[in-house]
Amino acid sequence: MQIQQIILIIGAGVLALLIALFQYLYKAKSRSRRNLFFAFLRFLSVFSLLLLLIDPTFTQNTYINEKPTLLVAVDNSSSLKHLKQDQILQKMVQELKDNTSLNERFDIDYYAFSDALxxxxxxxxxxKQTNIYNTIDELNQIYKSNxxxxxLLTDGNQTYGKEYQFKTTKHTQQVFPVILGDTTIVEDLKIEQLNVNRYVYLKNKFPVELILSYSGDNTITTSLEILSGTRKIYNTTVSFSKEENSKVIKVTLPTIQPGVFEYKARLVPLDQEKNTINNTKNFAVEVIDQKTNVLLVSRISHPDLGALKKSIESNERRSVTIVKPSDIRKLDEYQLIVIYQPDATFRKLYEELKTVKKNVLTITGTKTNWNFLNQIxxxxxxxxxGQTENYTPRFNANYSAFLLEDIGFDKYPPLLGNFGDIRINVAHDILLYRSISGIETNFPLLCSLxxxxxxxxxxxxxxxxxxxxxxxxxxxNFESFDNFLGKLVQYLASNKKKSRLTTYAExxxxxxxxxxIKAAYFTKNYEFDRRASVxxxxxxxxxxxxxxxxMLLRKNAYQVDVSDLxxxxxxxxxxxxxxxxxRSGNFTVLEYNVEQQFLNADVTKLKQLATNTGGKxxxxxxxxxxxxxxxxxxxxxxxxxxxxxxxSLIDWKYLVLIIVGSLAIEWFxxxxxxxI
Structure with a gap:
């Protein structure tokens, strides 16, 4: 309380006393005890009112004991159950909860993690997956100021994510790993990795690369087999030792007919091997009986040509041939024609297209002859x-020709095109609109007809x-753009009739x-219908x-996640x-559980993590x-x-009660x- 407020309070007390004495003693005919009581009540009410006007403030100090926070992150992946550590882990968590001394020392927050926290x-x-790096990183973000x-209660076996043992750059908290699982090194064969393309072509051989490993001290010999159903299609002998404990085997397998084919790669287990699940890996390929050939026709050289070729050919089922208009031979060999910035030299091509009726992707620009294109x-x-303009793309979420998601087109740089209104005279669907200097328009930048x-x-x-x-x-990476262009090429290279209901599944x-699995449903006017029950x-x-x-609506498609199948x-x-x-279809789920590939706890990484973060x-x-x-x-x-x-004294409700009470008693x- 300030000195000025103390002086005002003393003055208020003197003034209230003078008023009470003047009214009930100085002017009174007799000085009875009753008058003294009335004077006291008047003093109390006046003094209280004056205190409200002064409104003095007081400082109140409260002392709080704040305990540090202890984070307990528990591994909830299936590898703990596979290593028979699940019950041991649950027992330890309960002991942490019941430990009185620990709870008196810390505020304990519990988390579970596998692929997410x-x-x-x-x-x-x-x-099904474990990401320890992500777990530590998220906890650091949440408690970075505490x-x-x-x-960390875990076996240390991470299936994806960055190497967590080096997580020290921005990590401010100490990590105390509790290692669960067997730490004894026993003999074990394992297929570490299997590399194969998802798609192969009919009558071609496709490569399969297998990375094999062995943990143990002996020299052993076993067999590597590849089976198609129950039929063995490949077999070879492999040897390992303590020094030579890994091998890379490359195999080429034939294709006979189109379709999806499942295979199983298997290392024959050792007699005393405990974990035989990691000896086997299933894989599949889809055999395609036809390759999509794309003809890219351009009279000029431009960086766009190389970008288009690389993007389209990122899918091995497609190939691009770049030619000049004068060098075109047979259009029947191609499923799609890409015309880049046409001018009068493309006349013969356009005349031939009217005969062969091929689907076309036309790209225009500053070198396009629109007089010719409008006539042909x-x-x-x-x-x-005669003027040019920069056009920024704006995605149309209601585009209905095929399923496509916005890949962040608004962050893409503008394209350079001819300035002027464009009129489309046939049925069309706009995929990207034009925006000019931040102003949105309804004119197309990319559309399908x-x-x-x-x-x-x-x-x-x-x-x-x-x-x-x-x-x-x-x-x-180029994945988002290549997928976008790939879907456009897939749509244009196909002659399937447009359907009001389409589905997509691998x-x-x-x-x-x-x-x-995704689906798209359209009205009879082929507009995407967001009101449907699919x-x-x-x-x-x-x-x-x-x-x-x-199926739930997600942006411009209906979607369902059935990862638990x-x-x-x-x-x-x-x-x-x-x-x-x-609409109907089929798919296959291949058996593979990465969490069951581990035999031991990863002691080395967990000890490194503890050392690097200042824990133990x-x-x-x-x-x-x-x-x-x-x-x-x-x-x-x-x-x-x-x-x-x-x-503030004005917040003290009892003062109001004193004023009201003293005035009421005095009046009564x-x-x-x-x-009175």
């Missing part, structure tokens, strides 16, 4: 101004190579990947079990409620030592904090004694 402890040990050591075809026309069964797409701007380069700058999925029926061919699941062959059918529409590693039987070290570690002290709170007593 969860702030709960519903442990079922069914996680003292929060991490007790009537599907679309461009106003000729369909007329008399012939499909065409028109891109009204050059420098598409910048889009592919920008994709690499944003994501460190022919096969590995057991450790996300299994997502469901999918999935049947397991092996067990005849059936699942019916509603066990290995097997499946058929599916997608239905729209209230419509006589359905423990084995499961050392849990008492862990608890004792945490409780007596001087780095984790209970901190006493002082909380200073300024309180005066009334009772006939003084």
């Amino acid at each position: 969860k702030d709960s402890l519903s442990l079922d040990f069914t996680g 003292i929060a050591p991490v007790v 075809q009537a599907k679309y026309t461009q106003a000729i101004t 369909e007329d008399n069964g012939i499909r065409e797409a028109v891109l009204l701007g050059e420098n598409i190579w910048r889009w592919r380069a920008n994709d690499f700058l944003l994501t460190n 022919p096969f999925y590995y057991g450790n990947t996300n299994i997502k 469901s999918i029926r999935i049947e397991n061919k092996n067990t005849n079990s059936v699942k019916e699941i509603p 066990p290995a097997g062959s499946y058929t599916y059918s997608v239905h729209v409620a209230g419509e006589n529409l359905s 590693s423990y084995y499961i039987h050392q849990k008492n030592q862990l608890l004792d070290d945490l409780i007596h570690d001087d780095r984790y002290q209970i901190i006493q904090k002082k909380e200073e709170k300024v309180i 007593m005066r009334k009772y004694n006939g003084l």
